[in-house]
Amino acid sequence: MTRMDLQGRRVLITGGSAGLGRAIAEAALGRGADVTVIARGAARLAEVARLGARVLAGDATDAAFMDASVRETQPDVLILNAGAPLAMGQIDELDFEDFSTNWNVDAKAGLAGIQAAFRAPMATGSRVLVMSSGAAMVLSAAHIPNQSLYLSGGYVGAKYMLWFMAHNANAVSERRGLGIHFQVLAPTQLMAGTQLGLNVASAYADLKGVTPEAYLQQRYGPPLTPSHLGEQVADILSDPRYRSGVAYGLTVGGAPVGLDT
Numbered sequence: 544m545t546r547m548d549l550q551g552r553r554v555l556i557t558g559g560s561a562g563l564g565r566a567i568a569e570a571a572l573g574r575g576a577d578v579t580v581i582a583r584g585a586a587r588l589a590e591v592a593r594l595g596a597r598v599l600a601g602d603a604t605d606a607a608f609m610d611a612s613v614r615e616t617q618p619d620v621l622i623l624n625a626g627a628p629l630a631m632g633q634i635d636e637l638d639f640e641d642f643s644t645n646w647n648v649d650a651k652a653g654l655a656g657i658q659a660a661f662r663a664p665m666a667t668g669s670r671v672l673v674m675s676s677g678a679a680m681v682l683s684a685a686h687i688p689n690q691s692l693y694l695s696g697g698y699v700g701a702k703y704m705l706w707f708m709a710h711n712a713n714a715v716s717e718r719r720g721l722g723i724h725f726q727v728l729a730p731t732q733l734m735a736g737t738q739l740g741l742n743v744a745s746a747y748a749d750l751k752g753v754t755p756e757a758y759l760q761q762r763y764g765p766p767l768t769p770s771h772l773g774e775q776v777a778d779i780l781s782d783p784r785y786r787s788g789v790a791y792g793l794t795v796g797g798a799p800v801g802l803d804t
């Protein structure tokens with residue numbers, strides 16, 4: 544592996560103006576990639592433009608906008624990271640609109656992005672990375688108890704759906720002989736370093752009467768930071784060892800962990 548492997552490669556990132564998307568954009572820019580960021584708000588887009596990214600203002604759930612963005616930028620790598628803040632609440636309290644927030648943003652944007660990759664189509668050898676969450680492992684990982692997610696409503700389902708959609712897209716890519724490889728990113732910890740992460744941590748921390756930072760320390764131990772996560776995503780894109788797997792956990796340990804193939 545060489546840290547130059549992203550040099551000149553075109554990387555398109557949805558939700559790249561803040562939080563994890565911005566950290567991934569910064570890591571890719573740091574390795575010489577030609578980065579384009581999609582988000583809605585102009586002020587934060589202007590900030591990433593100043594870092595050297597190109598920016599496209601628009602909604603990642605808008606299929607026509609995503610089609611046009613992929614056709615225009617012809618990315619070697621498309622990162623479908625955009626996600627909505629969670630409507631925090633118990634299942635006996637949330638109405639359907641709040642419960643399905645992340646289905647209507649995260650999963651819908653995932654579908655729009657995956658379909659844009661197929662419609663363009665992206666080139667043979669290109670990659671599409673879908674942002675899921677370690678929360679999607681709740682029923683298969685003993686260290687994630689159900690009770691730790693009981694305020695997170697439909698979020699877990701949306702993130703599990705995105706994971707499945709990547710596998711589904713690989714099956715279609717193979718059937719159509721397109722050579723586009725779909726992969727899943729699963730941050731294994733909640734991060735207070737993003738607005739979304741802070742909001743979720745605050746909701747659980749309030750119930751325990753502790754600070755969000757204390758809650759996260761108790762729940763996970765040492766914190767995973769967005770910049771550390773951004774570097775791991777850049778490693779996944781640079782290091783041939785991560786070329787063919789499907790899902791990778793992003794961890795505080797430093798190296799992405801293969802979750803499924």
Ligand SMILES: NC(=O)c1ccc[n+]([C@@H]2O[C@H](COP(=O)([O-])OP(=O)(O)OC[C@H]3O[C@@H](n4cnc5c(N)ncnc54)[C@H](OP(=O)(O)O)[C@@H]3O)[C@@H](O)[C@H]2O)c1
Nearest residue numbers: 558560561562563582583584602603626733734737739740
């Ligand atoms: N933070 C965590 O601890 C954590 C853990 C696991 C997984 N994740 C996942 O990682 C992703 C990023 O989370 P984050 O914590 O970085 O969130 P964040 O800080 O709230 O940032 C979200 C980004 O997405 C953009 N965005 C939101 N909706 C959009 C839409 N419809 N179209 C285009 N852009 C949109 C936002 O910009 P605009 O609002 O201006 O459009 C912003 O750039 C999400 O999918 C989240 O579920 C986060």
